[in-house]
Amino acid sequence: MLVWFVVLCWYDVTQRRLPNWLTVPGAVAVLAWAAATGHGVPAFAGAATLFAIYLALHLIAPAAMGAGDVKLAIGIGALTGAFGVDVWVLAALAAPLVTAAWAIVVKLGSAVRTVPHGPSMCVTAALAAAPVMV
Numbered sequence: 001m002l003v004w005f006v007v008l009c010w011y012d013v014t015q016r017r018l019p020n021w022l023t024v025p026g027a028v029a030v031l032a033w034a035a036a037t038g039h040g041v042p043a044f045a046g047a048a049t050l051f052a053i054y055l056a057l058h059l060i061a062p063a064a065m066g067a068g069d070v071k072l073a074i075g076i077g078a079l080t081g082a083f084g085v086d087v088w089v090l091a092a093l094a095a096p097l098v099t100a101a102w103a104i105v106v107k108l109g110s111a112v113r114t115v116p117h118g119p120s121m122c123v124t125a126a127l128a129a130a131p132v133m134v
Contacts, residue, residue: 001030001079005122008072012118018068027075030082039082046081046088047074053092069117076125083132094124 004026012018027047034043054073058065076095080088098120106112 002126004029004075005126009119009122012068012116016116017066018072018118020071023068023071023075027071027078030075030078034078034082037082042084043078043082047078049081050074050077050088050092065117069121072118072121076121080125080128083129087128087132091121091125091128094128095120098124 004022008018008022008026011022031040031043031047034040050073051070054065054070058067058070076091077088080091095117099115099117102120103115106115
């Protein structure tokens with residue numbers, strides 16, 4: 001999982017996009033792992049809910065939320081959902097806050113207008129799930 005997150009973060013920061021070949025297989029792997037370990041229902045619920053929220057945001061403001069982030073929400077929602085509602089909520093709420101903080105810091109120091117959201121999704125999901133994964 002951590003390798004997937006690192007690759008996603010690197011790609012989003014350097015290329016400013018999250019391609020299907022990175023987001024979709026990871027989401028499938030997380031859902032398969034969750035189903036195999038008896039966490040399929042909460043993982044699917046987490047994936048569907050986070051996907052729906054991100055899709056709505058993307059449709060409302062496509063420039064603010066990329067389609068790659070919407071697809072990444074499936075894997076992130078599944079992973080965090082598999083560990084419980086509290087982990088899912090923590091990751092779901094923390095990711096936009098981390099992105100906003102990052103954007104403020106970047107805006108103060110440069111002319112860059114946007115920051116990628118994928119790294120915040122990955123970092124907050126990993127940190128939220130870490131205590132229950134050990």
